[in-house]
Structure formats: structure tokens, C-alpha cells
Amino acid sequence: MGLALTITDLVVEASGGRHLLSVPQLDVPAGCHLGISGPSGAGKSTFLHALAGLARRTSGHVLWDGCDILALRQGARARFRRDHMGFVFQDPLLFEEISALANAGVAAAFAPRRRRAAVTLAAGEALTTLGVPTRPARPAATHSGGERQRIALARALATDPPILLADEPTASLDRATADTLADALLGAARAAGRTLVVVSHDPALIARMDRVLTLRNGEITE
Numbered sequence: 001m002g003l004a005l006t007i008t009d010l011v012v013e014a015s016g017g018r019h020l021l022s023v024p025q026l027d028v029p030a031g032c033h034l035g036i037s038g039p040s041g042a043g044k045s046t047f048l049h050a051l052a053g054l055a056r057r058t059s060g061h062v063l064w065d066g067c068d069i070l071a072l073r074q075g076a077r078a079r080f081r082r083d084h085m086g087f088v089f090q091d092p093l094l095f096e097e098i099s100a101l102a103n104a105g106v107a108a109a110f111a112p113r114r115r116r117a118a119v120t121l122a123a124g125e126a127l128t129t130l131g132v133p134t135r136p137a138r139p140a141a142t143h144s145g146g147e148r149q150r151i152a153l154a155r156a157l158a159t160d161p162p163i164l165l166a167d168e169p170t171a172s173l174d175r176a177t178a179d180t181l182a183d184a185l186l187g188a189a190r191a192a193g194r195t196l197v198v199v200s201h202d203p204a205l206i207a208r209m210d211r212v213l214t215l216r217n218g219e220i221t222e
């Protein structure tokens, strides 16, 4: 099941003090599929980074089921991300020399010892569900663009995170491949009631979200 998001008085500043992002209040229920759109430079990636506690010079509150990620120290934030969040980016960011399964299960190396086998198992299951061929094993570099992005999605799902954060997940894919990835992303979110936040310029992907926020100059317009 997903986590609910509550933001109050969130401000992210540039080093000179300029406001890159300002979100006075936002409530997103658990399991919601939230789309973030807006022109280039509007603050979309900054918003996503703030949700994960990764943005610098941040003030205010970002609560996931009541836990304020901005109030946690660095180590606790990293553990919160590890235990609750899966990330997908425009670039799949794979280790090119190792297999799809080794990539999808890479979180096992960082998981608590008792969870490692489950992460590896879930990685294999996610690849199967997403239709990524894994046998015979071959380097990730030899997989197609669409497969590579689905390997990245399987990697995000292997820890069974209640929150999925995606930044332009379809931007490097052609239309048909982008639609397949969108099916996979939304299917994975829906299957486990995950809270999904997707930053995208892709109107077809954004149109499939439960709710869409448009960012302009660092401020939200619904």
C-alpha cells in the first residue's frame, strides 16, 4: 500500500537565495497517481528531488504518512528512501556489463541481510512480469531501449516500495515503446496500491494520471 503525501511551506532555494520551488500546501492521498507537468526549467525535477529529501537548501515539511523526510538526518533519509522509494529516470542508468537480472536485483547489495533473497527473487519476478528476456543472460548493453527502461523499472520494484518516483521515464523512447513503459509503470503502481509521482512532458503519459499539477516558475497551478 502506498504512502500519503502532505507538503506544507516547502521552499527550495538556489545558492543565491532565489526560490526555485514554493509549495505552500499539497495533500496527495495514498495510492494516488500524480502527474507533474510544466515547461522546461519550471522546477519539476526540483520538486521530485524535494519529495525524496534530495534537494539542497530546502525548508518546510514533506510528510510521507506523517514522517517528515526533511526533518531526518542524512543517514535516516537514505534509509527512508531505501525502504520506501523506487526511482525511474529518463536514462535507465544500468551497469552495462552485467545482466538484466543483476541490474534489477542490485538493491540486494544494500538491503538488510534478512531481505536480500527476497529482493533478488522480486527482481526476477518483476523482469518476467515486465516481459524482459533474461535467458540466456547477457550484458545489459545488448538490450533494446524499451527493455533497458523496463529493467530500470524492475530495479525500482525489486524492493517493493510503497512510493514510485519517475522523472521523464518515457522521454528517450519512441511512442509505441513509451506506451508499453507507461502500461508497465501504471500496472506496477496499481497492482500494489503504490503512490506514484511522475514528472513528464509526455501528454499521453500525463493524461493517464489521477491528478495533474502544472508547475510554472516554481509554483503549482492545478
Ligand SMILES: Nc1ncnc2c1ncn2[C@@H]1O[C@H](COP(=O)(O)OP(=O)(O)OP(=O)(O)O)[C@@H](O)[C@H]1O
Pocket: 014, 015, 020, 038, 039, 040, 041, 042, 043, 044, 045, 046, 047
Ligand atoms: N542548484 C541550483 N542552483 C541554481 N539554480 C538551479 C539549481 N538547480 C536547479 N536550478 C534551476 O532551477 C530551475 C528548475 O530546474 P528543474 O531541473 O527543476 O526544472 P525542470 O522543470 O525539471 O526542467 P526540465 O523539464 O528542463 O528538466 C531551472 O531554472 C534550473 O536552472
